[in-house]
Amino acid sequence: MEQLPLEIRLADFARFETYYSGPNQAAVAALQHAAEELGQQVHWVWGRTGSGRSHLLQAAVHAARGRCAWLPLDPSGGRKPALLDGMGALDLLCVDDIDAVAGDGEWERALFRVFEELKANNGRLIVSASSAPASAQFELRDLASRLASGPTWRLKSLDDDELLAALQLRAKWRGLELSHEAATFLLRRATREVGALFELLDVADQAALAAQRKLTVPFLKSVLESRAG
Numbered sequence: 001m002e003q004l005p006l007e008i009r010l011a012d013f014a015r016f017e018t019y020y021s022g023p024n025q026a027a028v029a030a031l032q033h034a035a036e037e038l039g040q041q042v043h044w045v046w047g048r049t050g051s052g053r054s055h056l057l058q059a060a061v062h063a064a065r066g067r068c069a070w071l072p073l074d075p076s077g078g079r080k081p082a083l084l085d086g087m088g089a090l091d092l093l094c095v096d097d098i099d100a101v102a103g104d105g106e107w108e109r110a111l112f113r114v115f116e117e118l119k120a121n122n123g124r125l126i127v128s129a130s131s132a133p134a135s136a137q138f139e140l141r142d143l144a145s146r147l148a149s150g151p152t153w154r155l156k157s158l159d160d161d162e163l164l165a166a167l168q169l170r171a172k173w174r175g176l177e178l179s180h181e182a183a184t185f186l187l188r189r190a191t192r193e194v195g196a197l198f199e200l201l202d203v204a205d206q207a208a209l210a211a212q213r214k215l216t217v218p219f220l221k222s223v224l225e226s227r228a229g
Helices: 022-035 053-063 105-120 141-147 160-173 180-187 194-211 217-228
Strands: 042-046 067-072 092-096 124-129 152-154
Touching: 022 042, 022 053, 022 124, 022 152, 022 160, 042 053, 042 141, 053 067, 053 092, 053 124, 092 105, 105 124, 105 141, 160 180, 160 194, 180 194, 180 217, 194 217
Parallel strands: 042 124, 042 152, 067 092, 092 124
Antiparallel strands: none
16 A cells, blocks of 8 residues: 555554444445455445444555555545545545535536546545435536446444444454453443444543553443543
8 A cells, every 4th residue: 555645644443354344244345355456446335424434445545555545525624626636646546525525516526537537547436425326416417427337335334233343343453351241331321323432442441541450341330430420
């Protein structure tokens, strides 16, 4: 991987091996192939907030061969379409929250130009959004049709058993011992959303490190009570 030098850093944990695929195995496998220069030119990944869209796009960049970049289009980032200049020469471009610029003519024209440049250079494009392509409301029809020309992957929600497995996988990556009992305790005290669970795990990890304690249920209970207070 040769990440394009941008003022955007990849999360160190955002790897395919740290993403619990559960019901999303087909999507994960397809993105892994795309990162390895195989398969379709464009993939559209969508799901609700916390489904792991950004994780997977960053994982693809981490795993990619050649020159690549991850570009999040969060409206609060204040990024301009000129940022796309030269990205059509990449081997892989991952654009996060692409629907955030739907309806913006300047952005849409720039994205269309990059798509055509990537196609001419045998580059691949992976985009994420909060909805399927048909609901993204792009005004430039040629762009909309091209973005919808490849596979579309919807990231499905995890059930409780899968959330527990995802939580334990993240804990293992951080070098933590999280028993089934302790993981279940955290699950019962957070929303059924992966991001919220991981945030809770981060808080517990920091507290355990400071106190030199293990993540037992009594310790987790004291941490959460302290946090609530």
